[in-house]
Amino acid sequence: xxxxxxxxxxxxxxxxxxxxxxxxxxxxxxxxxxxxxxxxxxxxxxxxxxxxxxxxxxxxxxxxxxxxxxxxxxxxxxxxxxxxxxxxxxxxxxxxxxxxxxxxxxxxxxxxxxxxxxxxxxxxxxxxxxxxxxxxxxxxxxxxxxxxxxxxxxxxxxxxxxxxxxxxxxxxxxxxxxxxxxxxxxxxxxxxxxxxxxxxxxxxxxxxxxxxxxxxxxxxxxxxxxxxxxxxxxx
Numbered sequence: 001x002x003x004x005x006x007x008x009x010x011x012x013x014x015x016x017x018x019x020x021x022x023x024x025x026x027x028x029x030x031x032x033x034x035x036x037x038x039x040x041x042x043x044x045x046x047x048x049x050x051x052x053x054x055x056x057x058x059x060x061x062x063x064x065x066x067x068x069x070x071x072x073x074x075x076x077x078x079x080x081x082x083x084x085x086x087x088x089x090x091x092x093x094x095x096x097x098x099x100x101x102x103x104x105x106x107x108x109x110x111x112x113x114x115x116x117x118x119x120x121x122x123x124x125x126x127x128x129x130x131x132x133x134x135x136x137x138x139x140x141x142x143x144x145x146x147x148x149x150x151x152x153x154x155x156x157x158x159x160x161x162x163x164x165x166x167x168x169x170x171x172x173x174x175x176x177x178x179x180x181x182x183x184x185x186x187x188x189x190x191x192x193x194x195x196x197x198x199x200x201x202x203x204x205x206x207x208x209x210x211x212x213x214x215x216x217x218x219x220x221x222x223x224x225x226x227x228x229x230x231x232x233x234x235x
Contacts, residue, residue: 004212006199009157012219013195016156034150037188038133040077041143055080055135058109060100061116062093065124066217067187067210071096072116073109078133079119081184084206123188126221134185144168145179152193155222157215159197181205187214 056076062085063070069085071093085092100109122130136146148166152158158166164176183191186206192214196202204211 004216009195009199009201009215012155012157013159013162013197013199016152016158017162036129036131037150038078038131039147039150040133040135042135042137043140043143044137045139055104055107058100058104058107059112059115060097060109061111061113063113063117063120065120065187067206067213070116070120070186072119073100074112074115074119075135078135079185079188080135080137082120082123082186082188084186084210086207132188134188136185136189138179138182141169141175142179142182145176146183146189149180149183149189149191149194152190154190154218157193157195160194160202161197163194177202 058073058075058080060071060073063072065084067084069087071081071083071085072079073081083096085096097109119132122128122132136143138146145163145167148163151166152163160173160177160180161170163180164170164173167176169176180191180194181203183189183205186192192204192211194202201208201211
């Protein structure tokens with residue numbers, strides 16, 4: 001990971017500056033990586049608090065990924081969360097399960113190992129075209145930021161400031177950072193592709209080493225050489 005230096009990441013962000021159109025706006029066709037996703041949005045607010053209504057039974061499970069053990073939660077309308085655990089220890093799984101019960105009070109939660117392995121296999125398989133459904137629940141602002149995140153393709157990187165402009169919220173980098181940190185569906189909603197303007201990683205709820213691993217993994221798949229950062233300058 002030593003070649004993943006800020007100068008290189010600044011260069012990669014500059015190469016991603018063509019990202020601007022929201023594929024949900026109707027101005028452009030949906031990119032290929034979005035066509036396999038079916039998105040259901042639920043706005044949470046004063047008149048619709050974060051409860052389990054409409055979720056149905058939640059099925060959850062664990063499986064390995066290129067970035068460690070994953071836990072996925074799926075409701076009636078799609079994937080609700082995708083988290084990464086630091087270890088496969090039973091204690092960590094118990095803590096994740098307790099968090100799920102607090103998050104979904106009164107909702108029936110059933111472990112489904114086969115479903116988890118199938119979905120996570122489809123998510124991380126390089127040649128998979130299997131359709132995936134996401135159920136996004138959050139404030140209007142959070143949903144807007146997450147939609148913008150979904151337009152950032154693999155191997156592209158954006159700054160928090162750039163993402164704020166993409167979400168029609170220029171100058172709201174700090175609030176955008178909060179929305180990014182609240183992302184419940186890791187990897188599929190690619191918050192790992194958002195960095196500070198100076199090329200430093202910023203934060204990541206599943207750990208900076210995992211964020212670096214994801215960036216390097218996607219760059220390798222796209223034949224990006226991290227050693228060719230000569231001349232990169234901060235703006």
